[in-house]
Amino acid sequence: MAAHWETVVTRLVAERGAALTRYAALLCGDDEEARDLVQDALAATFGRLRNGFEVEQAEAYVRRAIANRFLDRARRRQRWQRIRPLVVPHERIDSGSTLTGAHLDMAARLERLSPRERACVVLRYYEDRSVDETAKELGIAAGSVKRYVSDAMAKLREQIATEDAEGAR
Structure with missing residues (x-):
């Protein structure tokens, strides 16, 4: 018989896995990295046997773990960029995604924001969180x-x- 936590993680992935991946993709701007973030967050959340919560609570834990892992990776990347002697632009490969042009444009715009700015915008406007909820999720002050x-x-x-000015030319 499966442990309760195994049932919870199975249901969470089946019912909310796609939404968690979309959330992570908005944060990091890359589908593959998004899947890695979700996998890492699931492993961290359920790596320690966590009994006593249901899918809804588990999803909240996983979302917070995704945001934390995204910010940790971004900090490491920024640190590496400062010490890296040569800056090589990140090569993008078309993933064949079915996102519309407007979604792709917004995803590209979000990539130009700092990791904290991007996380705050995604939580506030994509996740429709209040300022206080966003602050709690990221572990920062509401004013920040x-x-x-x-x-x-x-x-x-x-x-x-x-972009509008360039398009008008």
Whole structure:
């Protein structure tokens, strides 16, 4: 007979796996890395036998683990970029994704934000979280969330204005 936690993780992946992967993809901007983030978050959440919660609570734990792992990876990448002698642009390969052009444009715009800004925007507007919920999820102050969202929205507006100006030429 399967342990309760095994049933929970099986149901979570079956019912909410695609949503968790989309959430991770919005954070990191890469489908493969998103799947890795979800896998790492699931392993971390269920690596220690966690009995006593249902799918909804498990999903909250996994989402927080995804956000934390994304920020940890981003910090490591930034540290590496500072010490790396040669900066090589990240080569993108078309994944054959069925996202529309507008979604691809927004995903590209989100990639230009800092990791914290991106996480705050995704939690606030994609996940429809309040400022306090976003702050709790990321372990930062509500004022910091407001600042990151404000800075990110200004950058996104600037990017869109620049794109519109270039398109009008």
